[in-house]
Amino acid sequence: MTAFDELMTYERDTQALSRVAGRLSWDQETVMPRGSAAQRAEESGAMEAVLHARRTDPRVGDWLAAAEAPDAAGAAQLRLIRRAYERAVKVPADLATALARLTSRSQGQWAEARAADDFAGFAPVLEEVVRLKREEAEALAGSGDRYDALIDDFEPGMTAIELAAMFDAMRPRLVALRESALAGPDRAPLSGRFDEAVQLRLSREMAERFGYDFTRGRIDKAVHPFSSGSGDDVRITTRTAADDPFNCLYSTIHEVGHACYEQGIDATYHLTPVGQGVSMGVHESQSRIYENQLARSRPFCHFLYGRMREAFGEIGVTDEDEFYRVVNRLHRGFIRTEADEVQYNLHIMLRFDLERALFAGDLQVADLEAAWNDRFAADFGYAVDRASHGVLQDVHWSVGLFGYFPTYSLGNVYAGCLHAALRAALPTLDKDLAAGDPGAATAWLRENVQQHGGLYEPREVITRACGSEPTAEPLMIYLEEKFGALT
Ligand code: ZN
DSSP states (O other), rough: OOOOHHHHHHHHHHHHHHHHHHHHHHHHTTTGGGGGGGHHHHHHHHHHHHHHHHTTTHHHHHHHHOOOSSSSSHHHHHHHHHHHHHHHHHOOHHHHHHHHHHHHHHHHHHHHHHHHHHHHHHHHHHHHHHHHHHHHHHHHTSSSSSHHHHHHTSSSSSHHHHHHHHHHHHHHHHHHHHHHEEEEOOOOOOSOOOOOHHHHHHHHHHHHHTTGGGOOOOOOOOSSSEEEETTTTEEEEEEEOOOOHHHHHHHHHHHHHHHHHHHHGGGGGGTSSSSSOHHHHHHHHHHHHIIITTTTTTHHHHHHHHHHHHHHHOOOSHHHHHHHHHTTTOOOOOOGGGGHHHHHHHHHHHHHHHHHHHHHTTTGGGGGGHHHHHHHHHHOOOSSOOOTTTSSSOGGGTTOOOOHHHHHHHHHHHHHHHOOOOOOOOOHHHHHHTOOOOOOHHHHHHHHHHGGTTTHHHHHHHHHEEEEEOHHHHHHHHHHHHHHHHH
Protein backbone atom coordinates (compact mmCIF):
# COMPACT_ATOMS: atom_id res chain seq x y z
CA MET A 1 0.00 0.00 0.00
CA THR A 2 1.19 3.53 -0.70
CA ALA A 3 1.45 6.08 2.13
CA PHE A 4 -1.65 7.78 0.68
CA ASP A 5 -3.68 4.55 0.80
CA GLU A 6 -2.54 3.77 4.34
CA LEU A 7 -3.42 7.26 5.47
CA MET A 8 -6.87 7.11 3.86
CA THR A 9 -7.61 3.70 5.42
CA TYR A 10 -6.68 5.11 8.82
CA GLU A 11 -8.74 8.27 8.21
CA ARG A 12 -11.79 6.26 7.23
CA ASP A 13 -11.76 4.54 10.64
CA THR A 14 -11.23 7.87 12.44
CA GLN A 15 -14.16 9.34 10.50
CA ALA A 16 -16.33 6.32 11.31
CA LEU A 17 -15.52 6.59 15.02
CA SER A 18 -16.23 10.29 14.99
CA ARG A 19 -19.63 9.59 13.37
CA VAL A 20 -20.32 7.17 16.24
CA ALA A 21 -19.40 9.88 18.76
CA GLY A 22 -21.74 12.26 16.95
CA ARG A 23 -24.56 9.74 17.17
CA LEU A 24 -23.99 9.47 20.92
CA SER A 25 -24.67 13.19 21.27
CA TRP A 26 -27.68 12.95 18.95
CA ASP A 27 -29.00 10.20 21.24
CA GLN A 28 -28.32 12.35 24.30
CA GLU A 29 -30.40 15.22 22.89
CA THR A 30 -33.32 13.08 21.72
CA VAL A 31 -34.10 9.70 23.29
CA MET A 32 -31.54 9.00 26.03
CA PRO A 33 -33.15 8.12 29.38
CA ARG A 34 -32.85 10.89 31.94
CA GLY A 35 -30.93 8.75 34.43
CA SER A 36 -28.19 7.88 31.90
CA ALA A 37 -26.44 11.27 31.84
CA ALA A 38 -23.51 10.40 34.11
CA GLN A 39 -22.73 7.16 32.28
CA ARG A 40 -23.06 8.94 28.93
CA ALA A 41 -20.51 11.55 30.03
CA GLU A 42 -18.04 8.70 30.62
CA GLU A 43 -18.88 7.03 27.32
CA SER A 44 -18.45 10.28 25.40
CA GLY A 45 -15.25 11.11 27.27
CA ALA A 46 -13.79 7.70 26.38
CA MET A 47 -14.71 8.20 22.70
CA GLU A 48 -13.13 11.65 22.69
CA ALA A 49 -9.92 10.27 24.18
CA VAL A 50 -9.72 7.63 21.44
CA LEU A 51 -10.40 10.24 18.76
CA HIS A 52 -7.86 12.70 20.15
CA ALA A 53 -5.19 9.99 20.22
CA ARG A 54 -5.97 9.04 16.62
CA ARG A 55 -5.93 12.66 15.42
CA THR A 56 -2.51 13.33 16.97
CA ASP A 57 -0.96 9.93 16.18
CA PRO A 58 2.58 10.59 14.87
CA ARG A 59 1.99 8.09 12.06
CA VAL A 60 -0.40 10.63 10.52
CA GLY A 61 2.53 13.06 10.30
CA ASP A 62 4.72 10.38 8.71
CA TRP A 63 2.08 9.42 6.15
CA LEU A 64 1.45 13.08 5.32
CA ALA A 65 5.17 13.59 4.70
CA ALA A 66 5.31 10.63 2.31
CA ALA A 67 1.87 10.70 0.67
CA GLU A 68 1.29 11.75 -2.93
CA ALA A 69 -2.22 12.58 -4.04
CA PRO A 70 -3.42 10.50 -7.01
CA ASP A 71 -5.89 13.17 -8.19
CA ALA A 72 -7.58 16.47 -7.31
CA ALA A 73 -9.88 14.84 -4.75
CA GLY A 74 -6.86 13.17 -3.15
CA ALA A 75 -5.10 16.52 -2.96
CA ALA A 76 -8.13 17.97 -1.18
CA GLN A 77 -8.11 15.02 1.25
CA LEU A 78 -4.44 15.64 2.06
CA ARG A 79 -5.03 19.38 2.49
CA LEU A 80 -7.84 18.76 4.99
CA ILE A 81 -6.00 16.01 6.87
CA ARG A 82 -2.87 18.15 7.11
CA ARG A 83 -4.82 21.13 8.41
CA ALA A 84 -6.60 19.08 11.08
CA TYR A 85 -3.41 17.30 12.13
CA GLU A 86 -1.40 20.49 12.43
CA ARG A 87 -4.10 22.09 14.53
CA ALA A 88 -4.45 19.03 16.76
CA VAL A 89 -0.73 18.77 17.53
CA LYS A 90 -0.31 22.51 18.13
CA VAL A 91 -2.57 22.50 21.19
CA PRO A 92 -0.82 20.93 24.23
CA ALA A 93 -2.73 17.88 25.49
CA ASP A 94 -3.09 19.25 29.04
CA LEU A 95 -4.62 22.47 27.68
CA ALA A 96 -7.09 20.51 25.55
CA THR A 97 -8.08 18.40 28.56
CA ALA A 98 -8.38 21.46 30.82
CA LEU A 99 -10.64 23.17 28.27
CA ALA A 100 -12.87 20.11 27.88
CA ARG A 101 -13.26 19.81 31.66
CA LEU A 102 -13.83 23.51 32.21
CA THR A 103 -16.40 23.95 29.46
CA SER A 104 -18.53 21.03 30.65
CA ARG A 105 -18.64 22.75 34.07
CA SER A 106 -19.10 26.29 32.75
CA GLN A 107 -22.06 25.31 30.57
CA GLY A 108 -23.97 24.27 33.70
CA GLN A 109 -23.01 27.51 35.45
CA TRP A 110 -24.16 29.50 32.44
CA ALA A 111 -27.56 27.76 32.51
CA GLU A 112 -27.95 28.60 36.21
CA ALA A 113 -26.80 32.21 35.73
CA ARG A 114 -29.17 32.67 32.80
CA ALA A 115 -32.12 31.36 34.84
CA ALA A 116 -31.20 33.83 37.61
CA ASP A 117 -30.34 36.75 35.25
CA ASP A 118 -27.02 36.95 37.05
CA PHE A 119 -24.05 37.79 34.83
CA ALA A 120 -21.80 38.46 37.84
CA GLY A 121 -22.34 34.86 38.94
CA PHE A 122 -21.15 33.59 35.55
CA ALA A 123 -18.31 36.05 34.94
CA PRO A 124 -15.59 34.25 36.97
CA VAL A 125 -15.92 30.96 35.09
CA LEU A 126 -16.27 32.77 31.75
CA GLU A 127 -13.05 34.62 32.55
CA GLU A 128 -11.39 31.24 32.99
CA VAL A 129 -12.81 30.00 29.66
CA VAL A 130 -11.55 33.12 27.88
CA ARG A 131 -8.14 32.75 29.51
CA LEU A 132 -7.77 29.14 28.28
CA LYS A 133 -9.15 30.00 24.83
CA ARG A 134 -6.59 32.81 24.57
CA GLU A 135 -3.87 30.26 25.38
CA GLU A 136 -5.26 27.91 22.78
CA ALA A 137 -5.49 30.70 20.20
CA GLU A 138 -1.90 31.66 20.90
CA ALA A 139 -0.75 28.07 20.42
CA LEU A 140 -2.64 27.89 17.13
CA ALA A 141 -1.79 31.34 15.80
CA GLY A 142 1.97 31.40 16.32
CA SER A 143 2.87 34.85 15.06
CA GLY A 144 -0.54 35.35 13.44
CA ASP A 145 -3.74 36.87 14.81
CA ARG A 146 -5.27 35.01 17.78
CA TYR A 147 -8.90 35.60 16.88
CA ASP A 148 -8.26 34.61 13.25
CA ALA A 149 -6.89 31.31 14.54
CA LEU A 150 -10.23 30.66 16.26
CA ILE A 151 -12.29 31.66 13.20
CA ASP A 152 -10.21 29.27 11.15
CA ASP A 153 -11.72 26.33 13.03
CA PHE A 154 -15.13 27.13 11.57
CA GLU A 155 -14.37 29.05 8.37
CA PRO A 156 -10.92 28.19 7.02
CA GLY A 157 -9.24 31.11 5.29
CA MET A 158 -11.56 33.81 6.67
CA THR A 159 -10.09 36.68 8.70
CA ALA A 160 -11.50 39.13 11.22
CA ILE A 161 -10.33 42.09 9.14
CA GLU A 162 -12.26 40.89 6.11
CA LEU A 163 -15.37 40.13 8.18
CA ALA A 164 -15.19 43.50 9.94
CA ALA A 165 -15.01 45.40 6.64
CA MET A 166 -18.01 43.47 5.32
CA PHE A 167 -20.06 43.86 8.51
CA ASP A 168 -19.23 47.55 8.93
CA ALA A 169 -20.55 48.22 5.43
CA MET A 170 -23.74 46.22 6.10
CA ARG A 171 -24.55 47.64 9.55
CA PRO A 172 -25.83 51.14 8.66
CA ARG A 173 -28.03 49.73 5.88
CA LEU A 174 -29.46 47.12 8.24
CA VAL A 175 -30.06 49.68 10.99
CA ALA A 176 -31.87 51.93 8.49
CA LEU A 177 -33.92 49.00 7.23
CA ARG A 178 -34.97 47.91 10.73
CA GLU A 179 -35.90 51.48 11.62
CA SER A 180 -38.20 51.91 8.64
CA ALA A 181 -39.68 48.42 9.03
CA LEU A 182 -40.40 49.05 12.72
CA ALA A 183 -41.81 52.54 12.27
CA GLY A 184 -45.36 51.38 13.06
CA PRO A 185 -46.66 49.17 15.86
CA ASP A 186 -45.31 45.61 16.08
CA ARG A 187 -47.17 43.20 13.81
CA ALA A 188 -48.86 40.44 15.81
CA PRO A 189 -47.76 36.81 15.41
CA LEU A 190 -50.29 34.11 14.52
CA SER A 191 -52.79 33.52 17.29
CA GLY A 192 -54.58 30.28 18.11
CA ARG A 193 -53.84 26.70 19.07
CA PHE A 194 -52.22 24.48 16.46
CA ASP A 195 -52.37 20.72 16.93
CA GLU A 196 -48.79 19.55 17.47
CA ALA A 197 -49.26 16.23 15.69
CA VAL A 198 -50.46 18.18 12.63
CA GLN A 199 -47.44 20.51 12.89
CA LEU A 200 -45.11 17.52 12.85
CA ARG A 201 -46.96 15.95 9.90
CA LEU A 202 -46.74 19.18 7.94
CA SER A 203 -43.05 19.68 8.74
CA ARG A 204 -42.36 16.13 7.53
CA GLU A 205 -44.13 16.99 4.30
CA MET A 206 -42.03 20.15 3.93
CA ALA A 207 -38.85 18.16 4.57
CA GLU A 208 -39.79 15.84 1.72
CA ARG A 209 -40.68 18.71 -0.60
CA PHE A 210 -37.28 20.27 0.07
CA GLY A 211 -35.52 17.03 -0.82
CA TYR A 212 -34.68 15.44 2.53
CA ASP A 213 -34.13 11.69 2.06
CA PHE A 214 -35.93 9.85 4.87
CA THR A 215 -34.36 6.53 3.89
CA ARG A 216 -31.06 8.00 5.16
CA GLY A 217 -32.43 10.28 7.84
CA ARG A 218 -35.12 10.82 10.46
CA ILE A 219 -36.78 13.64 12.39
CA ASP A 220 -37.09 13.63 16.16
CA LYS A 221 -37.98 16.26 18.71
CA ALA A 222 -35.35 18.13 20.73
CA VAL A 223 -35.25 21.27 22.85
CA HIS A 224 -32.97 23.05 20.37
CA PRO A 225 -33.29 21.94 16.74
CA PHE A 226 -30.10 20.67 15.12
CA SER A 227 -28.87 18.40 12.35
CA SER A 228 -26.29 15.71 12.88
CA GLY A 229 -24.30 13.22 10.84
CA SER A 230 -23.08 12.95 7.27
CA GLY A 231 -23.24 10.56 4.34
CA ASP A 232 -25.90 7.87 4.71
CA ASP A 233 -27.06 8.80 8.22
CA VAL A 234 -28.06 12.46 8.55
CA ARG A 235 -30.67 13.19 11.21
CA ILE A 236 -32.51 16.32 12.13
CA THR A 237 -34.55 17.46 15.10
CA THR A 238 -37.34 19.96 15.45
CA ARG A 239 -39.62 21.32 18.17
CA THR A 240 -43.24 22.34 18.48
CA ALA A 241 -45.04 25.18 20.23
CA ALA A 242 -48.85 24.93 20.33
CA ASP A 243 -49.32 28.66 19.66
CA ASP A 244 -46.65 29.06 16.96
CA PRO A 245 -46.61 26.58 14.04
CA PHE A 246 -43.92 28.62 12.20
CA ASN A 247 -41.38 27.69 14.85
CA CYS A 248 -41.68 24.01 13.96
CA LEU A 249 -42.03 24.49 10.20
CA TYR A 250 -39.16 26.92 9.69
CA SER A 251 -36.84 25.19 12.17
CA THR A 252 -37.42 22.00 10.22
CA ILE A 253 -36.79 23.60 6.83
CA HIS A 254 -33.62 25.24 8.22
CA GLU A 255 -32.27 21.91 9.48
CA VAL A 256 -33.33 20.23 6.23
CA GLY A 257 -31.00 22.69 4.46
CA HIS A 258 -28.10 21.53 6.62
CA ALA A 259 -29.07 17.89 6.21
CA CYS A 260 -29.55 18.07 2.43
CA TYR A 261 -26.04 19.48 2.18
CA GLU A 262 -24.62 16.43 3.96
CA GLN A 263 -26.88 14.00 2.10
CA GLY A 264 -26.03 15.64 -1.22
CA ILE A 265 -22.26 15.13 -1.02
CA ASP A 266 -20.83 12.80 -3.68
CA ALA A 267 -21.07 9.28 -2.19
CA THR A 268 -17.50 8.42 -3.21
CA TYR A 269 -16.35 10.84 -0.47
CA HIS A 270 -18.36 9.24 2.35
CA LEU A 271 -16.41 8.71 5.59
CA THR A 272 -13.50 10.86 4.41
CA PRO A 273 -12.57 14.45 5.31
CA VAL A 274 -13.90 15.66 1.94
CA GLY A 275 -17.22 13.94 2.65
CA GLN A 276 -18.56 16.66 4.94
CA GLY A 277 -19.76 20.22 4.63
CA VAL A 278 -16.71 22.41 3.98
CA SER A 279 -17.30 25.13 6.60
CA MET A 280 -19.90 26.49 8.99
CA GLY A 281 -20.48 29.47 6.70
CA VAL A 282 -21.23 27.35 3.64
CA HIS A 283 -23.34 25.04 5.82
CA GLU A 284 -25.38 27.97 7.06
CA SER A 285 -25.80 29.24 3.49
CA GLN A 286 -27.72 26.05 2.70
CA SER A 287 -29.95 26.16 5.77
CA ARG A 288 -30.64 29.88 5.25
CA ILE A 289 -31.44 29.75 1.56
CA TYR A 290 -33.89 26.88 2.16
CA GLU A 291 -35.46 28.62 5.15
CA ASN A 292 -35.45 32.26 3.99
CA GLN A 293 -34.94 32.96 0.30
CA LEU A 294 -37.02 29.92 -0.69
CA ALA A 295 -39.47 29.10 2.12
CA ARG A 296 -40.20 32.65 3.29
CA SER A 297 -40.61 33.95 -0.28
CA ARG A 298 -43.90 35.42 -1.44
CA PRO A 299 -44.63 32.56 -3.91
CA PHE A 300 -43.90 29.83 -1.38
CA CYS A 301 -46.06 31.62 1.19
CA HIS A 302 -48.92 31.40 -1.32
CA PHE A 303 -48.54 27.64 -1.33
CA LEU A 304 -47.96 27.34 2.44
CA TYR A 305 -50.97 29.48 3.28
CA GLY A 306 -53.18 27.03 1.38
CA ARG A 307 -51.55 23.97 2.92
CA MET A 308 -51.80 25.35 6.45
CA ARG A 309 -55.48 26.14 6.05
CA GLU A 310 -56.07 22.63 4.75
CA ALA A 311 -54.17 21.20 7.70
CA PHE A 312 -55.35 23.43 10.57
CA GLY A 313 -58.56 25.06 9.34
CA GLU A 314 -58.74 28.84 9.86
CA ILE A 315 -55.37 30.17 11.04
CA GLY A 316 -56.32 33.66 12.13
CA VAL A 317 -55.08 35.78 9.22
CA THR A 318 -57.35 37.46 6.70
CA ASP A 319 -55.57 36.56 3.45
CA GLU A 320 -52.28 35.36 2.00
CA ASP A 321 -50.76 38.85 1.85
CA GLU A 322 -51.31 39.11 5.57
CA PHE A 323 -49.89 35.58 5.96
CA TYR A 324 -46.72 36.60 4.09
CA ARG A 325 -46.35 39.63 6.36
CA VAL A 326 -46.70 37.51 9.50
CA VAL A 327 -44.13 34.99 8.23
CA ASN A 328 -41.69 37.85 7.69
CA ARG A 329 -42.65 40.10 10.58
CA LEU A 330 -40.06 42.24 12.34
CA HIS A 331 -40.57 42.91 16.01
CA ARG A 332 -38.73 44.61 18.85
CA GLY A 333 -37.11 41.57 20.43
CA PHE A 334 -33.91 40.76 22.26
CA ILE A 335 -33.20 37.19 21.22
CA ARG A 336 -30.95 36.27 18.29
CA THR A 337 -32.61 32.92 17.56
CA GLU A 338 -36.03 34.59 17.27
CA ALA A 339 -34.82 37.40 15.03
CA ASP A 340 -35.97 38.02 11.44
CA GLU A 341 -33.72 38.15 8.38
CA VAL A 342 -32.85 41.84 8.90
CA GLN A 343 -32.14 42.07 12.61
CA TYR A 344 -30.44 38.68 12.81
CA ASN A 345 -27.26 40.04 11.29
CA LEU A 346 -27.16 42.96 13.73
CA HIS A 347 -27.19 40.41 16.57
CA ILE A 348 -24.20 38.66 15.01
CA MET A 349 -22.18 41.82 14.41
CA LEU A 350 -22.59 42.80 18.05
CA ARG A 351 -21.19 39.44 19.20
CA PHE A 352 -18.40 39.50 16.62
CA ASP A 353 -17.13 42.91 17.72
CA LEU A 354 -17.24 41.97 21.41
CA GLU A 355 -15.36 38.72 20.79
CA ARG A 356 -12.73 40.50 18.79
CA ALA A 357 -12.23 43.04 21.56
CA LEU A 358 -12.00 40.24 24.15
CA PHE A 359 -9.26 38.45 22.22
CA ALA A 360 -7.37 41.64 21.39
CA GLY A 361 -7.29 42.38 25.14
CA ASP A 362 -9.34 45.58 24.64
CA LEU A 363 -12.29 44.27 26.66
CA GLN A 364 -12.35 42.37 29.94
CA VAL A 365 -14.99 39.79 30.85
CA ALA A 366 -16.00 41.91 33.87
CA ASP A 367 -17.03 44.71 31.47
CA LEU A 368 -18.75 42.44 28.94
CA GLU A 369 -22.33 42.95 30.12
CA ALA A 370 -22.04 46.76 30.04
CA ALA A 371 -20.38 46.62 26.61
CA TRP A 372 -23.18 44.38 25.33
CA ASN A 373 -25.92 46.62 26.65
CA ASP A 374 -24.35 49.80 25.22
CA ARG A 375 -23.95 48.27 21.83
CA PHE A 376 -27.45 46.80 21.82
CA ALA A 377 -28.98 50.19 22.64
CA ALA A 378 -26.98 51.80 19.83
CA ASP A 379 -27.94 49.25 17.15
CA PHE A 380 -31.48 48.36 18.22
CA GLY A 381 -32.65 51.62 19.78
CA TYR A 382 -33.88 50.29 23.13
CA ALA A 383 -32.33 48.95 26.33
CA VAL A 384 -31.72 45.32 27.32
CA ASP A 385 -34.00 44.67 30.27
CA ARG A 386 -32.27 41.62 31.79
CA ALA A 387 -29.15 39.51 31.33
CA SER A 388 -31.00 36.51 29.93
CA HIS A 389 -32.25 38.84 27.16
CA GLY A 390 -28.70 40.10 26.63
CA VAL A 391 -25.24 38.80 27.34
CA LEU A 392 -26.44 35.49 28.83
CA GLN A 393 -28.80 34.46 26.02
CA ASP A 394 -26.48 32.19 23.99
CA VAL A 395 -24.74 29.00 25.09
CA HIS A 396 -21.74 29.50 22.75
CA TRP A 397 -19.30 31.41 24.96
CA SER A 398 -19.88 29.12 27.92
CA VAL A 399 -18.61 26.16 25.89
CA GLY A 400 -15.68 28.09 24.44
CA LEU A 401 -17.15 28.72 20.98
CA PHE A 402 -15.43 31.97 19.98
CA GLY A 403 -15.08 32.81 16.29
CA TYR A 404 -18.24 30.81 15.53
CA PHE A 405 -20.90 33.56 15.52
CA PRO A 406 -19.64 35.39 12.41
CA THR A 407 -20.18 32.25 10.32
CA TYR A 408 -23.95 32.67 10.79
CA SER A 409 -23.91 36.02 9.00
CA LEU A 410 -21.37 34.79 6.51
CA GLY A 411 -23.88 32.03 5.74
CA ASN A 412 -26.51 34.70 5.08
CA VAL A 413 -24.11 36.55 2.79
CA TYR A 414 -23.30 33.35 0.87
CA ALA A 415 -27.02 32.52 0.68
CA GLY A 416 -27.59 35.98 -0.85
CA CYS A 417 -24.98 35.28 -3.55
CA LEU A 418 -26.35 31.80 -4.26
CA HIS A 419 -29.91 33.08 -4.42
CA ALA A 420 -28.99 35.65 -7.08
CA ALA A 421 -27.21 32.98 -9.13
CA LEU A 422 -30.07 30.53 -8.64
CA ARG A 423 -32.65 33.06 -9.85
CA ALA A 424 -30.57 33.77 -12.95
CA ALA A 425 -30.29 30.03 -13.67
CA LEU A 426 -33.94 29.14 -12.99
CA PRO A 427 -36.45 31.47 -14.65
CA THR A 428 -39.36 29.31 -13.41
CA LEU A 429 -38.34 29.54 -9.74
CA ASP A 430 -41.30 31.62 -8.56
CA LYS A 431 -43.79 29.46 -10.43
CA ASP A 432 -42.25 26.32 -8.89
CA LEU A 433 -42.29 27.79 -5.39
CA ALA A 434 -45.90 28.90 -5.72
CA ALA A 435 -46.74 25.27 -6.55
CA GLY A 436 -44.85 24.11 -3.44
CA ASP A 437 -42.11 22.52 -5.52
CA PRO A 438 -38.57 23.72 -4.70
CA GLY A 439 -37.15 20.61 -6.43
CA ALA A 440 -35.36 22.43 -9.26
CA ALA A 441 -33.86 24.93 -6.80
CA THR A 442 -32.57 22.23 -4.47
CA ALA A 443 -31.23 20.25 -7.45
CA TRP A 444 -29.29 23.38 -8.52
CA LEU A 445 -27.84 23.73 -5.01
CA ARG A 446 -26.89 20.06 -4.94
CA GLU A 447 -25.19 20.30 -8.33
CA ASN A 448 -23.36 23.56 -7.67
CA VAL A 449 -22.57 23.43 -3.96
CA GLN A 450 -23.57 20.36 -2.01
CA GLN A 451 -22.05 17.51 -4.03
CA HIS A 452 -18.52 18.91 -3.65
CA GLY A 453 -18.31 18.56 0.15
CA GLY A 454 -14.80 19.68 1.11
CA LEU A 455 -13.33 19.42 -2.39
CA TYR A 456 -12.83 23.21 -2.66
CA GLU A 457 -12.10 25.88 -0.07
CA PRO A 458 -15.26 27.64 1.23
CA ARG A 459 -14.85 30.81 -0.81
CA GLU A 460 -14.06 28.83 -3.93
CA VAL A 461 -17.26 26.75 -3.62
CA ILE A 462 -19.35 29.92 -3.63
CA THR A 463 -17.29 31.56 -6.37
CA ARG A 464 -17.65 28.51 -8.63
CA ALA A 465 -21.40 28.31 -8.03
CA CYS A 466 -22.00 32.04 -8.60
CA GLY A 467 -19.37 32.84 -11.21
CA SER A 468 -17.93 35.64 -9.07
CA GLU A 469 -16.37 36.20 -5.64
CA PRO A 470 -18.87 36.41 -2.77
CA THR A 471 -19.83 39.88 -1.48
CA ALA A 472 -22.59 41.15 0.81
CA GLU A 473 -24.22 43.15 -2.00
CA PRO A 474 -26.69 40.51 -3.28
CA LEU A 475 -27.92 39.86 0.29
CA MET A 476 -28.32 43.58 1.00
CA ILE A 477 -30.21 44.18 -2.26
CA TYR A 478 -32.47 41.21 -1.53
CA LEU A 479 -33.19 42.42 2.03
CA GLU A 480 -33.80 46.02 0.97
CA GLU A 481 -36.17 44.97 -1.82
CA LYS A 482 -38.05 42.44 0.27
CA PHE A 483 -38.38 44.39 3.52
CA GLY A 484 -38.66 47.76 1.80
CA ALA A 485 -41.81 46.46 0.11
CA LEU A 486 -43.14 44.97 3.37
CA THR A 487 -43.27 48.20 5.36
ZN1 ZN B 1 -28.02 26.52 11.05
